[in-house]
Amino acid sequence: MALLEVNQLSIHFGGVKAVQNVSFSIEAGIVYAVIGPNGAGKTTLFNLITGIYTPTSGTITLDHESIGGKTPNELAQRGVARTFQNLQICLNMSAIENVMVGAHLRLDRNLFLAALRWPAIRARDQALRQEAAELMRFVGLQDYLQARADSMPYGALKRLEIARALAMKPRLIFLDEPAAGLNTKETQDVDALVRKVADSGITVVLVEHDMKLVMNLSDRILVLDYGKKLTEGTALEVRNNPDVIAAYLGAHA
Amino acid sequence: MHKSAFSGLYLIMAVLLVLPFVLPNSFYMDLAIRMAMNAVIVLSLNLLIGFAGQISLGHAGFLGIGAYASAVLPTHFDWHPLLALGAGAVCAGVLAAVLARPIFKLKGHYLAMATLGLGIIISIVVRNEAGLTGGPDGMPVPAMALLGHELSGDKLWYWLTAMLLSVAIWFSLNLIDSPFGRALRALHGSEVAARVVGVDVVRYKVSIFVVSAVIASVMGSLTAHYVGFVTPNLADFFHSLELVTMVVIGGMASVYGSVVGAVLLTALPQALTSFEGWETVAFGTILMLCMIFLPKGLVPTLAAKFGKGE
Amino acid sequence: MLAQFLQFLFSGITVGATYALAALGFTLIYNASNVINFAQGEFIMLGGMLAVYFTQAGLALPLVLVLAIALPALVGVVLEKLAIEPVKGAESVTLIIITIGASLVIRGLIQVWLGKGAYSLPAFSGDVPLQFMGATLMPQSLWVLGVTALVVLGLWYFFNRTLHGKAILATSHNRLAAELVGINTNWVLFMSFALSAALGALGGILVTPITLTSYDVGVMLGLKGFVAAVVGGLGNGLGAVLGGLLVGILEAFGAGYISSSYKDAMPFVLILLILFFKPRGLFGGRSTERV
Numbered sequence: 008m009a010l011l012e013v014n015q016l017s018i019h020f021g022g023v024k025a026v027q028n029v030s031f032s033i034e035a036g037i038v039y040a041v042i043g044p045n046g047a048g049k050t051t052l053f054n055l056i057t058g059i060y061t062p063t064s065g066t067i068t069l070d071h072e073s074i075g076g077k078t079p080n081e082l083a084q085r086g087v088a089r090t091f092q093n094l095q096i097c098l099n100m101s102a103i104e105n106v107m108v109g110a111h112l113r114l115d116r117n118l119f120l121a122a123l124r125w126p127a128i129r130a131r132d133q134a135l136r137q138e139a140a141e142l143m144r145f146v147g148l149q150d151y152l153q154a155r156a157d158s159m160p161y162g163a164l165k166r167l168e169i170a171r172a173l174a175m176k177p178r179l180i181f182l183d184e185p186a187a188g189l190n191t192k193e194t195q196d197v198d199a200l201v202r203k204v205a206d207s208g209i210t211v212v213l214v215e216h217d218m219k220l221v222m223n224l225s226d227r228i229l230v231l232d233y234g235k236k237l238t239e240g241t242a243l244e245v246r247n248n249p250d251v252i253a254a255y256l257g258a259h260a
Numbered sequence: 261m262h263k264s265a266f267s268g269l270y271l272i273m274a275v276l277l278v279l280p281f282v283l284p285n286s287f288y289m290d291l292a293i294r295m296a297m298n299a300v301i302v303l304s305l306n307l308l309i310g311f312a313g314q315i316s317l318g319h320a321g322f323l324g325i326g327a328y329a330s331a332v333l334p335t336h337f338d339w340h341p342l343l344a345l346g347a348g349a350v351c352a353g354v355l356a357a358v359l360a361r362p363i364f365k366l367k368g369h370y371l372a373m374a375t376l377g378l379g380i381i382i383s384i385v386v387r388n389e390a391g392l393t394g395g396p397d398g399m400p401v402p403a404m405a406l407l408g409h410e411l412s413g414d415k416l417w418y419w420l421t422a423m424l425l426s427v428a429i430w431f432s433l434n435l436i437d438s439p440f441g442r443a444l445r446a447l448h449g450s451e452v453a454a455r456v457v458g459v460d461v462v463r464y465k466v467s468i469f470v471v472s473a474v475i476a477s478v479m480g481s482l483t484a485h486y487v488g489f490v491t492p493n494l495a496d497f498f499h500s501l502e503l504v505t506m507v508v509i510g511g512m513a514s515v516y517g518s519v520v521g522a523v524l525l526t527a528l529p530q531a532l533t534s535f536e537g538w539e540t541v542a543f544g545t546i547l548m549l550c551m552i553f554l555p556k557g558l559v560p561t562l563a564a565k566f567g568k569g570e
Numbered sequence: 571m572l573a574q575f576l577q578f579l580f581s582g583i584t585v586g587a588t589y590a591l592a593a594l595g596f597t598l599i600y601n602a603s604n605v606i607n608f609a610q611g612e613f614i615m616l617g618g619m620l621a622v623y624f625t626q627a628g629l630a631l632p633l634v635l636v637l638a639i640a641l642p643a644l645v646g647v648v649l650e651k652l653a654i655e656p657v658k659g660a661e662s663v664t665l666i667i668i669t670i671g672a673s674l675v676i677r678g679l680i681q682v683w684l685g686k687g688a689y690s691l692p693a694f695s696g697d698v699p700l701q702f703m704g705a706t707l708m709p710q711s712l713w714v715l716g717v718t719a720l721v722v723l724g725l726w727y728f729f730n731r732t733l734h735g736k737a738i739l740a741t742s743h744n745r746l747a748a749e750l751v752g753i754n755t756n757w758v759l760f761m762s763f764a765l766s767a768a769l770g771a772l773g774g775i776l777v778t779p780i781t782l783t784s785y786d787v788g789v790m791l792g793l794k795g796f797v798a799a800v801v802g803g804l805g806n807g808l809g810a811v812l813g814g815l816l817v818g819i820l821e822a823f824g825a826g827y828i829s830s831s832y833k834d835a836m837p838f839v840l841i842l843l844i845l846f847f848k849p850r851g852l853f854g855g856r857s858t859e860r861v
Contacts, residue, residue: 057456059452078455079452079455079456079458080455080456080457080458080459080460080461083455083456083457083458084458088456088457089456091452091453095450095452095453095456096449096450096453097445097446097448097449097450097453097454098449099445099448099449099513100442100445100446100449104442104445105446107442108442108443108446108453108454108457108459109457111439111442111443111446111457111458111459112457112458114439115439116439116440116443117440118435118440118467118471121434121435121438121439121440121441122431122432122434122435122438123431123434124430124434128438128439132437132438132439156449171453171457174457175457175458309663315662315663315666359842362845362846363845365849366845366849367849369600369606369662369800369804370800370804370845370849370850370851372606372662372666373796373797373800373841373845374841374842374845376793376796376838377797377838377839377841377842378838378842380793380834380835380838381835381838381839381842384832384834384835384838385832385835388831388832497789497793501670504663504667505667505670508663508664508667512663537678537679537680537681537682538678538682539678540674540675540677540678540681541674541675541678541679541682542678543671543674543678544670544671544672544673544674544675544676544677544678545671545675546671547667547668547670547671547674548653548668548671548672548675551657551660551664551665551667551668551671552653552656552657552668555657555660555661555664
């Protein structure tokens with residue numbers, strides 16, 4: 008049963024056809040990677056599915072519901088989470104608060120009750136703080152429980168975004184280049200983390216350039232080039248596909 | 261938020277309790293009352309500017325709505341002052357709600373411009389409708405009446421405003437560390453991130469705009485009743501600037517910063533009053549120096565120097 | 571009927587030209603540094619007030635003009651060096667407040683030095699009004715329009731045809747890239763403030779014979795210039811000029827046909843309406859955020 012189905016999806020920015028007639032489907036519970044050279048349209052594809060952009064044509068269906076053109080917060084309500092290639096961390100807040108924000112939709116957001124220090128809200132907040140701390144440990148940030156976001160290194164912030172996404176208790180999580188800018192050791196940590204996330208039952212879709220990571224982790228891979236779908240298949244199928252090799256992998260394997 | 265954050269509140273409350281017995285005469289009482297009132301306004305404005313990261317260069321307009329509602333409705337239409345206060349608040353709230361959606365689609369300088377325009381339009385209307393509002397000379401405001409008793413006298417107003425201030429600080433501290441408050445701050449930190457976790461960004465901006473407009477209106481009404489007189493200066497661009505300055509100098513996104521900013525910038529003009537042109541120069545110089553050397557504002561900068569974290 | 575219409579049109583275009591110059595000033599500085607210079611209005615005031623001062627001191631017109639333009643330009647540069655450069659990269663609000671502080675300082679100093687009176691300048695070529703299709707046109711208006719047109723043309727040439735001008739434009743599009751190709755962006759900032767102050771001052775001088783000047787004209791003029799710049803789309807030079815003219819004309823028509831006491835409110839109603847339908851001004855481009 009496909010969780011996410013994308014059909015003939017396209018978006019044009021003026022004359023630039025960033026994504027053209029891309030179709031694929033993602034089963035629930037797998038790790039699905041989207042790869043391709045720079046400029047192939049991977050992040051644009053993410054932005055389309057997560058509501059940042061509106062498609063020019065084509066459909067996106069999540070669990071039989073059409074979601075093309077829905078706003079990011081509507082998608083959040085449907086259990087879709089994502090992280091960003093260019094970090095979007097709230098540097099004005101502490102690390103743990105960033106994670107707590109992820110649980111936004113699960114809490115009572117009433118302004119008046121909050122101002123009055125309503126006990127139910129306080130209690131839930133305490134519980135949430137514990138949960139957020141747990142999530143930070145889960146992603147390996149146990150050293151930063153008391154830290155402010157603006158004092159954390161880049162690698163830690165990338166994992167913080169993942170923790171925030173997990174706080175949404177999503178069923179589908181989009182990771183946009185989770186290993187970008189990380190060294191070998193950090194990349195291995197991300198590899199292990201993504202594995203953990205996938206093992207917990209969340210469907211993971213990732214964009215990544217690090218081929219070792221992609222080949223290790225993914226159940227299926229979509230290859231994009233110049234906004235079009237080049238091919239799709241298992242890791243083995245993709246790495247042996249001559250078109251892919253020609254367009255992208257070159258001598259690497 | 262840790263318990264320590266509230267210790268500032270307890271300190272302020274202690275000071276407020278002691279102050280009337282320490283202040284030498286009614287001039288200082290008056291000053292204290294004005295400071296407290298400004299502090300409440302600034303706290304509400306800070307929610308918008310410091311926490312939500314939006315900008316409003318026309319907030320005095322909402323003060324004007326409340327003040328003139330409390331002046332005009334009882335005087336010309338025989339409304340009970342409490343009703344007039346409510347009407348002002350409703351009017352300010354509705355105006356904010358109606359204009360908020362189009363305004364908050366704007367970003368940065370465009371947003372600043374729109375709020376500026378709103379404030380100026382209100383102040384011009386108030387200045388022009390002389391028949392109703394007494395025009396540039398202003399008009400007297402009947403005393404506020406509660407349960408048949410007139411509210412007048414320094415002492416009464418002092419305790420009223422002291423209470424309001426304490427409650428306002430308490431509300432603000434509670435709000436910051438709540439789901440609503442975090443969503444607001446996230447909005448400031450990264451709108452994209454806020455959207456992606458499900459925050460209805462526009463709705464939040466609208467709500468906080470409306471809340472701070474309503475609070476400003478109520479405080480405008482109270483100021484009008486306290487002073488007994490209202491002039492269009494209350495609603496003009498300069499006053500809006502003064503308010504923003506109080507927020508920024510005290511420290512954006514700092515509850516106690518708002519109080520400090522209000523206290524300092526209410527006292528300052530008093531200290532400089534006899535110097536006219538020099539007063540303007542001094543005010544401007546202080547603004548510039550503060551922003552160049554203490555861009556985070558007084559309280560956050562001092563807090564960082566005297567010990568890390570909360 | 572026609573005469574009245576033309577009358578309003580003339581006075582609208584005349585004052586609109588001043589707004590256009592102010593708007594250009596805002597645009598220049600915004601493009602170079604992303605700062606909204608709330609002291610822009612004070613440059614306009616300085617032009618007028620200094621011109622009055624030097625004229626009353628007995629200096630000849632050409633010298634008066636030079637001084638009344640060069641001195642505000644100097645003030646602009648001082649402002650940039652002392653108050654803007656030290657805080658490069660600060661938040662919008664911080665920068666806005668700094669320029670507001672600067673405007674207060676300038677205004678306060680003039681108030682102390684020259685007092686609160688209103689002053690006028692003798693018109694450049696006499697006071698005899700010209701008749702045109704039943705409407706009266708002051709010769710000074712022609713000066714305002716003519717000089718403004720020349721200035722706008724000059725700026726267009728400067729920005730599009732000279733290397734220095736293009737350097738400034740390049741900086742406004744992408745500061746880092748400009749620095750990397752060897753453009754001295756500090757110089758660009760410096761020039762922008764100087765030029766923008768000079769433009770404002772020029773506008774102030776030109777219009778003083780018609781509308782008088784005093785220590786506090788800067789506030790409204792600056793605000794309306796800001797409105798004009800935003801109407802045209804912040805950062806767009808042509809938009810600034812058209813915005814200025816539009817604001818001036820609408821203000822004149824509003825005052826004439828609707829109500830003169832609400833004259834000052836017109837530009838702001840206009841800006842609200844425009845921003846609601848075109849959030850980036852009339853000519854501001856659409857932009858998408860990269861995530």
